[in-house]
Amino acid sequence: LRQGADAARGNDTSKLKSLVTGWLNREFKPTPPVDPDDKNCRGFINNACGRLLCPTKLDWNDPRVKAGIRDRADGYVVTEMSWPAFLYEKYTADQDNLEEGLFKSSLLIQAFKAIFTSPSSAKEVTGDGDAQIIKMHKVTPRSIAYVSCQVLLFFSILCLALTIQCNKL
Secondary structure (H helix, E strand, C coil): CHHHHHHHHHHHHHHHHHHHHHHHHHHHCCCCCCCCCCHHHCHHHCHHHHHHHCECCCCCCCHHHHHHHHHCCCCCCCCCCCCEHHHEHHHCCECCECCCCECCCHHHHHHHHHHHCCHHHHHCCCCCCCCCCCCCCCCCHHHHHHHHHHHHHHHCCCCHHHHHHHHCC
């Protein structure tokens, strides 16, 4: 069973690599485009990826924030306790209510659909896709956590604590 779970996780990671790259390149039009085969062009080095990974309490558009995060300066160190923008609807969090819009970003919804229904259903953020066909009636917290970890893996910035948590799923 463990080998099957590991293989499924690997398949999901592989599937998302090209899909997330395409979604990011279409939505944010980064220059240069995100390359699905080059982990070195992801993470905070890339402005589109950095914007989505940036903790919601910081403003990625501020050059001091970009430099601080990239240099791991005091006050800008990203940890497992940071809430990255990619988790939120419209990639923005209400600092007074961090639960508002949490786990509702178009990127997460598309990734969820790609993993649990089909890659073709992930083309549209709205609608059930193939969920009714496969009789999927609810989304569980565990499945949201799994998809969030898979998307974070795409960005290639997992720290040890998050790797351990993702492997427990």
